[in-house]
Amino acid sequence: MAGRIRGEDVALVRERTDIAEVIGEHVTLKPAGGGNLKGLCPFHDERTPSFNVTPSKGFFHCFGCGAGGDAISFLTELEHLSFAEAVERLASKAGVTLHYEDTDGRSSSRSQQPGRKQRLLAAHTEAAKFYSEQLASPEARIARDFLSERGFDRDAAESFGCGFAPPGWDALTKHLRGRGFTPDELTEGGLAKPARSGSLIDRFRGRLVWPIHDLTGGIIGFGARRLSEDDNGPKYLNTPETPLYKKSQVLYGIDAAKREIAKRRQVVVVEGYTDVMACHLAGVPTAVATCGTAFGSDHINVLRRLLMDSDEFKGEVIFTFDGDEAGQKAALKAFGDEQRFVAQTYIAVSPGGMDPCELRMAQGDEAVRELVAGREHLVDFAIATTLASYDLDSVEGRVAALRATAPLVARIKDKSLHPGYTQRLAGRLGEDVDLVRRWVHAARSKQAPPQAGPARRKVTGPRLLSERDVLKLAVQHPEMAGPYFDEVDETYFSDPMHVVVRRAIANAGGAAAAASGPNWGMAISDACGDLAAAALVAELAVEPLRIDGEPDTRYVATALAGVQWPVVEEQVAELKSKLQRMNPETDSEGYMKLFGELMALEQRLRGLKERAAGAL
Template identity: 60%
Template sequence: MAGGRIRDEDVALVRERTDIVDVISEQVTLRGGGGRNLKGLCPFHDEKTPSFTVAADRNVYFCHGCGKGGDAINFVMEIDHLRFTEAVEKLAARAGLQLRYVEGTAAPGSPRPQPGQRQRLVAAHVAAAKFYAEQLMTPGARAAREFLAQRGFDRDAATAYGCGFAPDSWDALTKHLRQLGFTPEELNTGGLAKPARSGSLIDRFRRRLVWPIRDTGGDVIGFGARKLFEDDDGPKYLNTPETPLYKKSTVLYGIDLAKREIGKRGQAVIVEGYTDVMACHLAGVPTAVATCGTAFGSEHISVLRRMLMDTDTFKGEIIFTFDGDAAGQKAALRAFADDQRFVGQTFIAVGPDGMDPCELRLARGDASVRDMIASRERLVSFALRTKLTEYDLDSPEGRIGGLRATAPLVAQIKDRSLRPEYGRILAGWLGTDVETVQQAVAAATKGERIETATRPRTRPDDPQLLVEREALKLAIQAPVLAGPLFDNAEADCYTDPLHVQVRQAIHAAGGASRGVAGANWIAAVTGQCDDLMAQSLVAQLAVEEFRYDGEADPHYVHVTVARLQLAQVDRRVHAVKSRLQRINPVTQKDEYFGLFNDLVSMETTARALREQASTGLL
C-alpha cells in the first residue's frame, strides 16, 4: 500500500469494538475450558488436545502448545498472513469503522493511503460477485438459469448462494471493475482477469455459470465456473487460480454457511460439487461442504478439525459422499489413508444407484438426501468391502487374496483397540476363522509376509469329521440301509479331501442305492479310488465299528445324514451372511434382497435338519 499509518486512537478503537471470540470462532470451534476462558484446537499447529485458550473478558488469546498469542489484530495477521495495517483495515471494515491516517507520514506528492492488498482484492471479488449475479438475469444467461432449474434450484436458491453468469464478452467484468477504480495489477493478481496475447487484460471466466467461493469469515476469495456450451473447449469446471486470497488446498465451498452447524452438530459432510452443497443445505443437511478443483487433503482436514473440536473428548464425524463408481471408490480409499491423520470418526454415505446428493434430491426429494447421510457407513468398513470386491470370495484362492489385501488396511487403523473388532468383522466377510485374520493383521503390522496356507482337518475327534466318517461307513458296510438317503447328500457335504474322494468313488460305483453289502461292493468302491490313501480308508471303514450301540437301523441313517447335511447348510448360511454383510442394501438392493430370500429358505431347511439330528445317537 502507499505510505502512511493508521492513527493510534483508531487502532485502539478497532481493538475495543472487535469481539475476539467472534473473530476466532470463524476459524476455531471454542468450548468452555473451565472458568471464564474458552478452549479450542490451535489453528497454527497440529494438536489432538486443545491448548489454544481465549480470554473473552480480556479480548486476548494464547496457545500453550506453540506459544502464539495476542489480540484480535495479531490473530488476523497470523491466520490470514496480513501486515499489521491490513489486519486493522479488515477488522475496521468488519466493525463498520472509518479509519484515519496520520498526515505527513507519506512522501510529498504521494497519493492518499489506500486499504491494504487483501482488502482491495476482497473488495474486487465482492464487486465481481455482484456483477455476475446481476448478469444471471439477462437474456444471454438463459442456459445458466436452465442448468439450475433442471437441477431443482429456483431463483431464490440461486440468489441465496450468489449464483451468477459470466457473460459472452472478452472483458465485460474487467471494464466494469476498472470503472470502479481497481487496477489491472489487482485484477490480474486476484485471478479475476488475465493477460491476452495482445497484451490487453481479459476476463478469466466467460460464458459460464459462476459460484462465488467464500472463506470462513464470509469474504469472497474466488469463483468456480461451470461450462454450459458444447463449443466451450475449456474444462467442465474452472476455478480461480492460486492467489494471495485463494489457496485451493485449504478452500472448502460452503464453509461460511456450514461452519456454525458443523460445530453445533459435530458433523461435516464432504460432497463433490457446488450443486451438491446447495442440494444438501436445501434438503436439511446444512453441514455440507465441497473442495474446489482439488482432492480432499490434509489441510482441509485441519480446517474441519478446528470446526469440529475433534479431540479425544469431543469426537466429530466426517462423512464423505463419493460416487459409487470406481473413481469414487478410489477416492474413498485415498480418504481412508488420510483418515489416519486425525482422530474423528470417518464415514461414507453412498446414494442409491450411485446418485450424488443433487441427483438424489431431484429424483426422490429432500428426505432421501437426509436418509442417505443417516445411513452412513464407517469408512474403514467401506474401504475393506471395496477392496474385497476385487476377489472371488467363493473360492479359496479369492479368500486368501482378499485377506492378504485387507489385513494391511486393518493394521493401518490408528486406534489399536479397534483392530481386533475389525478383524472379527473381516473374518465374517471372508468366511474364515478370526484367529487366521488376527495372525494376518499382526504380520502386516510388523511388515512381515502374510502366510495364509489352509491346512486340512486332521484331528480324529473333530465332530464334523466323525459325522462324515460315519456316513461313509454306512454306505460301505450297509449300502442297502443307507440307500437313496446317502446318495442325496451332495459331495460338498464332506470337508476332508479323503472323504470327498471316497464319496465320489461310491457314486462312481453306482451309489449306495445299487450296492449290496459284502466283499464285491467294497472291492467295487475300492476300484474307483485312484489314491492309495483313499483305498486304505475304504478298507478301514469296511471293518470299523459304528458309533452306535447296536445294529445300524433306518433311524440312525436319518440322524447321521441329517447331521451331515446340516453342517453343509450351516456353511452355506455362513457364506450368504458373509456376502450380505459386504453388500450395501441401498445401492445393491436387488442383490441384497435376493440373497436375503435365499438365506430365509436355507435357515428353514437348517431348522428341519436340526430337528432330525437332535437325538443324541452320535
C-alpha cells in the same frame, strides 16, 4: 504513497476489536474457565486443545506451538497479511477510519487506503455483483435453465450468489477497469488473463459461476460450470492459485456452514456446488465441498478447528461420494485420511448412487435428510468395498480378503470398537472370530500375520494313510473295491501323487471292470504317464493292507468313508461360511435353498463319519 498507519488509530482498532469474534471465525472456541476460551490451534496439528484466548486482555496463546499475540498478529500469521493489511481488515469491521503518517512523521488526512489483499477482495466482491446481475440478462437463459432443471429457483440462486459470466472476451475486465481496478490486480486475483495480443480477457466466459468465500465471508474466487457444447474448456473451471485462493484449503459453503458445523459437531462433505446448495436447501446446513481438488490434509485442518475435534470421538464427518467406481476410490482415499480426525467418519451413499442434488430433484428434501441420517461408518464401507473385489466362495479368496481387511479394522481409532468390527468381519468372511482377531492384532502391532489362515484343512497322516489304503484296494483287489471305489473320484484325494494314480485307474478302465493280477497293475502304471507315480503303483501292489486277513465289503466301505468325510466336512464348512455371509431377509429364497443343501450334506457327513469310525 501512504506511509505507516498512525499509532493512535492502531490502538483504537485494538480497543474496538473483539479478539474472540475474530478468532472464532476460524476456530471453534469453548469456555475454559476464568473467562478464557479454548480451541484447536490453527498453526499446528493437534488432538488436544492447547490454544487459549483471553478476550478481556485481547490476547491468544498456544501452549503447544508457542504462537501468541493479539488479533492483528493472529491475522498476519493465519492469512499471511502484512501488518497494515491486518489493521485495515479489522478497522473496516470496527468502523475506524485510518490515517497515515509520512516517513518524516507528518500526519496525513487521507483515510484508510486498502492493502493488496483488501484490493483483491474488493475486486472479487465487485465481480460477484457483476456476475449476479448478468444472470438476469437474456443471454443467461441457458444458465437459468441449468439451475431450474436442478431444482433451484431465483431465490436459491440469489441466496448462493449464483451468476453468469457473459460470453464476450472482456465484459468483466472492462467493468472492473471502469471501477478503478488495475490490470495487475485483475490478473493477480485470477479474474482476467493476458491474451496473445497482449490485452486482458476474462478468465470465465459463457459460464454459470458460484462465488467462493473464505471463513470470514470474503469472496476469494469463483467456480464456473460449462454450459455450451461449443465451450472446449473443462466442465468445471476454478480460480487459479492466487494470494487469496489456495485450492488445497478452500471449501465451498464453509462460510454459510461454519456455525452449524460448530453447533452440531457435524460436517457433510459433498462433491459439487449444486450438492452444497441442495443440502442446505433441504435442511442439511453443514454441507461443504472441495473446489476442483481432492479432499486433503489442509481441508481436514480447517474442519477440525471448526468441529473442535479433540479426543472425545464426538464429532461426525460424513462423506457423500457418488456410488460409481470413482466415488468408491474417493471414499477409500478419504478412509486413508480419516486417522487425521478424532471425530467418527461416515459415508452416505443413496440407493441409486445419486448425488444429493439428483436425490433432491427425484425424491425431495426429506430424501436428502434421510441420506445423511442413514450414514454408515466409513470403515464399514471400506471393508465392504474391499471384500467385493475378492471371491469369498473360494478359500484363496477369503485368505486374500482377510489379509486386505484386517488392517482396516486395526486402524479404527476408537479401540472400543475393535471387538465388534472384528466379529462383523468374521461374519462377512464366514471365518472363525478368533482367527480374524489374531490377524487384526497382528496388523495393529505390525507383526507378521498368523501362519494358520482360513485355508483348506491341513492333510494329516491318517488321511494320507486312508487314501493310500483305498488305492491299495483298487490295485490289489479291484473285484472287491469295484463300483464302490469308482464312485469316489480324484477330488477326494489330497496328495498330488495319489490324484495321479486315481486318475490312472480311471483311465485304465476303472476298478469295477478289472481283474486282479500283474496285467491290471501294469495297465495302471502305463496310464500314469509319470515315472514317480508308476513307481508308487508298484509299491501299492505289494504293500500289505492294514488289516488281518482278507478285506471284505465292510472294510472297503469304511476305508472309502475315511477318504470322503474330510472333503465333505470341508464342503459343510464352505456352505456354513456362505450362509453366514448371506442376509436371510433380503434373499430368503436363496438362503433357504442353501440351508436345505447344508442339511443334506451334514446328514451325509454324519453317515460317513459313522462308517469311518469302524475302519482302521
